[in-house]
Amino acid sequence: MAWNNQQNGDGDGPWGQKPGSGDKGPWGSGGGDEPPNIDEMMRNLQNRFGGVFGGGGGGKGKGGGRLGGFGIGVFLVLGALLWVIMPGSGWYVAEADEEGVILRFGAYTRTEAPGFHFKLPIPFETVLKPKVTAAHQIDVGFSKANGTERSIPGESLMLTGDENIVELGFSVFWQIKEAQAYLFNIERPEFTLKAVAESAMREIVGKNDLQDIITGRRGQIEDEARDNIQAIMDSYGAGILVTQVQLARSQAPGRVNDAFRDVVNAAQDAETTVNVATAYRNDVVPKARGDAQRLLQEAEAYKEARVAEAKGEAARFTLVHQEYKLAPQVTRQRMYLETMEQVLENSEKILLDPSSTGGVVPYLPLNELTSRARGQ
Numbered sequence: 215m216a217w218n219n220q221q222n223g224d225g226d227g228p229w230g231q232k233p234g235s236g237d238k239g240p241w242g243s244g245g246g247d248e249p250p251n252i253d254e255m256m257r258n259l260q261n262r263f264g265g266v267f268g269g270g271g272g273g274k275g276k277g278g279g280r281l282g283g284f285g286i287g288v289f290l291v292l293g294a295l296l297w298v299i300m301p302g303s304g305w306y307v308a309e310a311d312e313e314g315v316i317l318r319f320g321a322y323t324r325t326e327a328p329g330f331h332f333k334l335p336i337p338f339e340t341v342l343k344p345k346v347t348a349a350h351q352i353d354v355g356f357s358k359a360n361g362t363e364r365s366i367p368g369e370s371l372m373l374t375g376d377e378n379i380v381e382l383g384f385s386v387f388w389q390i391k392e393a394q395a396y397l398f399n400i401e402r403p404e405f406t407l408k409a410v411a412e413s414a415m416r417e418i419v420g421k422n423d424l425q426d427i428i429t430g431r432r433g434q435i436e437d438e439a440r441d442n443i444q445a446i447m448d449s450y451g452a453g454i455l456v457t458q459v460q461l462a463r464s465q466a467p468g469r470v471n472d473a474f475r476d477v478v479n480a481a482q483d484a485e486t487t488v489n490v491a492t493a494y495r496n497d498v499v500p501k502a503r504g505d506a507q508r509l510l511q512e513a514e515a516y517k518e519a520r521v522a523e524a525k526g527e528a529a530r531f532t533l534v535h536q537e538y539k540l541a542p543q544v545t546r547q548r549m550y551l552e553t554m555e556q557v558l559e560n561s562e563k564i565l566l567d568p569s570s571t572g573g574v575v576p577y578l579p580l581n582e583l584t585s586r587a588r589g590q
Contacts, residue, residue: 304332304333304334304335305330305331305332305333306330306331306333306341306343307329307330307331308326308327308328308329308331308343309328309343309345310328310347311328311345311346311347311348312328312343312344312345312346313325313326313327313328313343313344313346313393314326314327314328314331314341314342314343315341315342315343315344315393315394315397316333316339316340316341317339317340317341317342318334318338318339319337319338320340322394322398323339325393325394342393342397344390344393344396344397345390346389346390346391346393347389348389348390349387349388349389349457350387350388350389350404351385351386351387351388352385352386352388352404352407352408352411353383353384353385353462354369354370354383354384354385354386354408354411354412354415355369355370355381355382355383355384355412355462356369356370356383356462356463363383363462365381365383367381369412370382370383371467372415372416372419372420373416373419373420374419374420374422374423374424374427375419375420375421375422375423376423376424378423378424378466379466379467380419380424380427380428380464380465380466380467381463381464381465381466381467382415382419382427382461382463382464383461383462383463383464384411384415384436384439384459384460384461384462385459385460385462386407386408386411386443386456386458386459387456387457387458387459387460388407388454388455388456388457389454389455389457390453390454390455391453391454391455392453393453394453395451395452395453396452396453396454397453399450399451399452399453400450400451400452403452403453403454406447406450406452407443407447407452407454407456410443410446410447411439411443411459413446414439414442414443414446415439417442418435418438418439418442419435422435424466424474425477425478425481427464428464428465428466428474428478429478429481432461432464435461436458436459436460436461437459439459440456440457440458440459443456443459444456534549
């Protein structure tokens with residue numbers, strides 16, 4: 215046999231018995247039908263392991279037995295200590311963006327905050343450490359590869375409320391809100407979130423016209439989609455917080471995209487024209503209102519001046535009439551002189567001395583005299 219030379223070449227068997235000698239086997243039993251002696255089996259096992267841990271080659275003395283038992287105890291203690299202090303077995307560290315989810319025999323027990331924590335060693339308790347503060351992103355309707363975007367028609371083509379087709383791509387940003395629910399309530403949370411996001415967006419697109427989706431209501435659509443997705447995921451108990459929905463692109467399908475782009479440009483031109491007209495109105499109307507107010511004020515001032523002047527003339531006439539009653543001749547002469555003063559004030563006048571003419575009316579170049587007077 216293969217073990218004949220393992221015992222100092224004396225031909226003994228693997229447990230020290232001689233072949234054909236009728237010696238008992240390794241468990242203290244012979245070749246007959248007698249049942250094994252359990253006590254003898256335990257003694258043989260202790261002696262052999264005692265030899266391994268310093269018992270003197272399977273020694274039979276009391277000292278050898280005690281030394282062998284001590285070696286086994288030290289081995290078990292060291293093994294248990296290593297089992298407890300091994301990283302991930304009896305303790306663990308959760309990073310600042312993680313939470314520790316403790317499972318005891320596979321069942322959820324507790325959730326612990328970031329930091330250093332103790333737990334029962336494996337396999338009694340295990341720990342899962344999801345990153346609860348990390349921002350995650352799911353793209354719907356398109357994919358990114360090597361810095362380029364590629365449309366996914368099965369996800370991006372949607373039917374609008376006015377029975378048009380729009381090619382829509384958007385991204386959903388989310389975080390883990392509750393670690394236990396995220397890990398155990400839904401089997402594939404990210405796949406479920408993507409399906410829910412696509413369904414919610416199709417519902418919203420089906421209630422809006424193409425023009426609004428492309429231009430007018432992008433912000434409102436993003437907010438409505440985020441709220442709808444969050445409500446559905448909460449009903450599933452997914453433990454997910456949807457922070458933002460962002461439309462990456464919204465356009466008509468490729469074959470009609472040029473025509474819709476012209477429509478959009480025309481709408482933008484119309485809006486620009488309206489804005490220019492509004493700016494012009496805002497500039498002209500205040501000026502017109504200011505001019506009208508100025509004219510009203512000038513007319514009011516002119517009215518006040520004319521009324522005051524008329525009142526003054528009436529008062530003056532009343533005074534003159536009273537003086538005329540007292541002294542008619544003097545008043546008449548005074549009025550005559552004042553009137554002539556006003557008439558002759560700005561007229562050209564030539565005075566002739568009658569004594570120098572000798573009673574003959576001289577011929578005078580009146581035109582030259584008046585022009586000379588003007589020159590002086």
